[in-house]
Amino acid sequence: MINYLFKNSVFTLLLLLLSFDCYSQCTGCTVTNPTSSNYTFATNSVVCFTTGTTTMSDVAFQNNSKICIASSATLIIQNNINSTSGTNVTFEIAGTLQFNQSPNINSSLTVNIANGGILRAGSNGNNNFTFSGTNNTIINNGTIDVGVLGFSGNGTNLVDNYNLFSITQNINISGTTTFRNFGTINVGASYNNNSTSTYLNCGTINSTVGYNLGGGKIMNTGTFNVGTGSIDMAGNSRLENYGTFYSKGIINGANTSVIYNEGLMKITTWQPNGATMNGPTSSSKKGYTYFLNTVNPNGAKIGPNLDLTKYSQYEATMVKAGTQGQSAIFNSTPTYINSSGTTTTAALANVTYDCTGSGSCSAPVVTVTNICTNTDGSFPPVANNDTFAINAGSSSAASVLANDLEQYNGVAATTSNVILTQVSASNPNVTLNTATGLVQVGSGVVSGTYTINYQICRTSLTSSCSTAIVTVNVTGVASAVCYKPGVTSGTSLSTNEGITSLARANPGDANWPGVRKGAWVILESKTKGFVLNRLTTTQVSAIPTIDVKEGMMVYNTTLNCLQINTDGTTAGWKCFDTQTCPD
Amino acid sequence: MKNFYLLNFILIFNMFNAQVAIGKITLESASSSLEFGSENRGLVLPWATSAASVADVVNGTLIFDINDKKTKVYSGNAWKDLTIAINGAAETSLQDGLAEQTNAKVAIGALSSTPGILVLEDSNKAMILPKVASPHLNIVAPTPGMIVYDTVKKMLLVFNGTVWTFWKAS
Numbered sequence: 001m002i003n004y005l006f007k008n009s010v011f012t013l014l015l016l017l018l019s020f021d022c023y024s025q026c027t028g029c030t031v032t033n034p035t036s037s038n039y040t041f042a043t044n045s046v047v048c049f050t051t052g053t054t055t056m057s058d059v060a061f062q063n064n065s066k067i068c069i070a071s072s073a074t075l076i077i078q079n080n081i082n083s084t085s086g087t088n089v090t091f092e093i094a095g096t097l098q099f100n101q102s103p104n105i106n107s108s109l110t111v112n113i114a115n116g117g118i119l120r121a122g123s124n125g126n127n128n129f130t131f132s133g134t135n136n137t138i139i140n141n142g143t144i145d146v147g148v149l150g151f152s153g154n155g156t157n158l159v160d161n162y163n164l165f166s167i168t169q170n171i172n173i174s175g176t177t178t179f180r181n182f183g184t185i186n187v188g189a190s191y192n193n194n195s196t197s198t199y200l201n202c203g204t205i206n207s208t209v210g211y212n213l214g215g216g217k218i219m220n221t222g223t224f225n226v227g228t229g230s231i232d233m234a235g236n237s238r239l240e241n242y243g244t245f246y247s248k249g250i251i252n253g254a255n256t257s258v259i260y261n262e263g264l265m266k267i268t269t270w271q272p273n274g275a276t277m278n279g280p281t282s283s284s285k286k287g288y289t290y291f292l293n294t295v296n297p298n299g300a301k302i303g304p305n306l307d308l309t310k311y312s313q314y315e316a317t318m319v320k321a322g323t324q325g326q327s328a329i330f331n332s333t334p335t336y337i338n339s340s341g342t343t344t345t346a347a348l349a350n351v352t353y354d355c356t357g358s359g360s361c362s363a364p365v366v367t368v369t370n371i372c373t374n375t376d377g378s379f380p381p382v383a384n385n386d387t388f389a390i391n392a393g394s395s396s397a398a399s400v401l402a403n404d405l406e407q408y409n410g411v412a413a414t415t416s417n418v419i420l421t422q423v424s425a426s427n428p429n430v431t432l433n434t435a436t437g438l439v440q441v442g443s444g445v446v447s448g449t450y451t452i453n454y455q456i457c458r459t460s461l462t463s464s465c466s467t468a469i470v471t472v473n474v475t476g477v478a479s480a481v482c483y484k485p486g487v488t489s490g491t492s493l494s495t496n497e498g499i500t501s502l503a504r505a506n507p508g509d510a511n512w513p514g515v516r517k518g519a520w521v522i523l524e525s526k527t528k529g530f531v532l533n534r535l536t537t538t539q540v541s542a543i544p545t546i547d548v549k550e551g552m553m554v555y556n557t558t559l560n561c562l563q564i565n566t567d568g569t570t571a572g573w574k575c576f577d578t579q580t581c582p583d
Numbered sequence: 584m585k586n587f588y589l590l591n592f593i594l595i596f597n598m599f600n601a602q603v604a605i606g607k608i609t610l611e612s613a614s615s616s617l618e619f620g621s622e623n624r625g626l627v628l629p630w631a632t633s634a635a636s637v638a639d640v641v642n643g644t645l646i647f648d649i650n651d652k653k654t655k656v657y658s659g660n661a662w663k664d665l666t667i668a669i670n671g672a673a674e675t676s677l678q679d680g681l682a683e684q685t686n687a688k689v690a691i692g693a694l695s696s697t698p699g700i701l702v703l704e705d706s707n708k709a710m711i712l713p714k715v716a717s718p719h720l721n722i723v724a725p726t727p728g729m730i731v732y733d734t735v736k737k738m739l740l741v742f743n744g745t746v747w748t749f750w751k752a753s
Binding site: 526 | 612613623625628629632636637638641642657658667670677678683684687692698703708710712717719720721722723724732733735736738739744747
């Protein structure tokens with residue numbers, strides 16, 4: 001259901017609304033508004049809280065139980081929670097679910113929080129919440145407030161945050177855990193990750209202090225702010241930045257850790273310890289990295305396609321250091337590498353120092369927006385808008401895929417590596433041929449500008465999609481419809497004949513019909529029309545060929561149309577049903 | 584030629600083989616009910632109070648509806664708008680205060696009960712529209728409700744008092 005690339009805010013809103021609908025409705029309730037102080041959410045039950053505030057003391061969750069809290073309802077669980085490892089429990093929260101203690105739930109949890117819904121540990125949101133079940137899924141469109149967030153099972157955990165996830169203390173992780181953040185995650189203390197921890201951020205993550213990446217991975221396509229603590233990149237820790245990454249503390253690298261930057265990184269202190277800092281493989285892009293403190297490279301491998309700039313302060317305003325260059329940033333020469341990882345020179349690695357100062361940047365600063373990675377860390381396809389000028393009855397010269405990519409930073413999109421679909425079209429005769437990617441314009445289409453919305457999804461990951469708009473300027477056919485003002489200058493011709501059903505007192509009235517201009521005859525009646533000859537198609541055909549004249553008009557009772565002869569031949573009878581323009 | 588008919592009666596032109604030509608002497612076609620001359624003139628349809636005011640209307644009836652200032656044809660048992668544009672204008676004071684003679688009718692061809700101020704009765708004839716080259720350029724001060732055939736573009740033109748609307752063969 002979720003597409004990962006939000007091309008515009010309308011689309012985002014639509015997804016949020018869909019999510020809201022999915023999670024806010026309590027259907028199939030087997031129990032509604034229970035009031036017992038100690039309560040067991042029984043096996044396979046759907047327990048719904050639809051209104052008011054319900055307070056329970058001790059609760060037990062049995063397998064496949066589901067709690068559903070409507071938007072106007074609150075459930076407070078005051079004391080103990082009993083749940084069993086290996087069971088599955090679902091929370092559907094559109095209202096508020098509050099645990100007054102620090103919940104530690106052994107069941108595998110599925111938590112869906114709707115927009116406006118709240119999940120809270122502790123009355124002030126500062127208590128710990130531990131997911132001890134094997135596999136947990138949290139989809140948050142509302143608000144989650146916890147103290148320490150813990151995942152202690154050894155299975156798979158997925159957190160999709162679309163709104164606000166507030167963790168006032170640490171995050172402790174085991175198992176394979178993926179955070180995808182489309183909204184805002186605030187973390188008050190450090191977090192401890194492992195090699196299978198992944199943070200995919202296209203929203204904003206604000207981390208008050210640092211964290212131990214522990215061999216895990218961060219992909220930032222949004223804004224990632226880290227406070228004054230250390231970011232420890234042990235083992236194979238990998239930090240990929242395509243957006244804006246700001247570290248106020250120390251980044252401690254390791255020999256096998258990698259920072260990949262093609263966006264903008266503001267680093268205060270870097271201790272590489274042999275770490276690698278890569279830029280984009282192509283010089284058509286460049287990663288911009290700022291440093292506040294001088295770096296001891298200590299075996300650091302730098303390149304390719306990076307620009308390194310020294311700053312003297314980041315806050316309150318950014319102030320660039322007066323002296324730039326390698327020696328301003330490194331206290332000894334680092335190892336420059338090219339895109340193959342081979343040692344080379346700074347020039348060949350296209351590693352520059354403050355290229356903006358010398359106006360010699362091979363590519364500008366680009367911080368991506370609106371691109372969110374998939375759960376597997378891969379990028380969605382990139383569909384770019386197209387504009388074509390096409391004659392009516394023709395097709396575009398190029399495919400809409402010509403400027404699209406199978407993935408961001410990936411290969412060109414083709415009809416084999418992406419699935420192309422037409423989402424909508426403003427004119428049913430201006431369409432996308434999804435087999436070829438060409439835009440087709442029907443022969444009857446009038447001049448004008450039309451649009452087609454299309455979507456491409458990766459063939460290898462069909463849930464990974466992107467949309468774009470094709471603007472089609474149709475040319476070559478005159479505008480179908482126009483209006484022309486009547487001519488007022490020149491000598492007008494008075495009308496000499498009138499047929500009227502009105503009781504005109506004076507037939508010699510100089511005002512009528514002479515006042516009406518430009519007519520052979522004026523018909524006048526308030527309740528009667530002018531009735532044409534009414535002929536069937538057979539009767540029209542029976543008019544002798546020699547008598548058929550251009551401009552003859554009948555009402556054809558077979559075809560139910562005004563039928564006018566256009567050329568004085570029997571073949572020239574046409575229904576005049578199409579509004580047009582003489583231009 | 585200046586003919587003016589005040590119709591307090593039913594006028595029937597030439598009961599058999601009825602044909603009327605206005606503005607010329609020689610008929611162009613032996614199968615025409617109504618023909619016109621070659622000046623830059625059109626035909627002005629009756630200004631009906633509204634489409635709804637036309638009683639017992641039959642398919643093939645043309646009016647200019649002064650309620651919305653649109654030329655309309657009763658086609659397929661419904662009024663069809665031939666003007667489309669909504670900027671019509673017509674100064675109706677000359678007819679507003681006058682009473683209608685409800686039994687008035689001019690028929691060309693064998694008289695029937697079909698209502699209309701002018702009814703072309705024959706089913707083996709057709710009228711020939713007033714034919715003008717580029718009427719929208721050449722008819723000066725056209726009257727609202729006018730219809731005319733454009734011999735250059737082979738179009739039917741209707742005028743709403745402000746603009747011409749153009750129709751072609753579909």
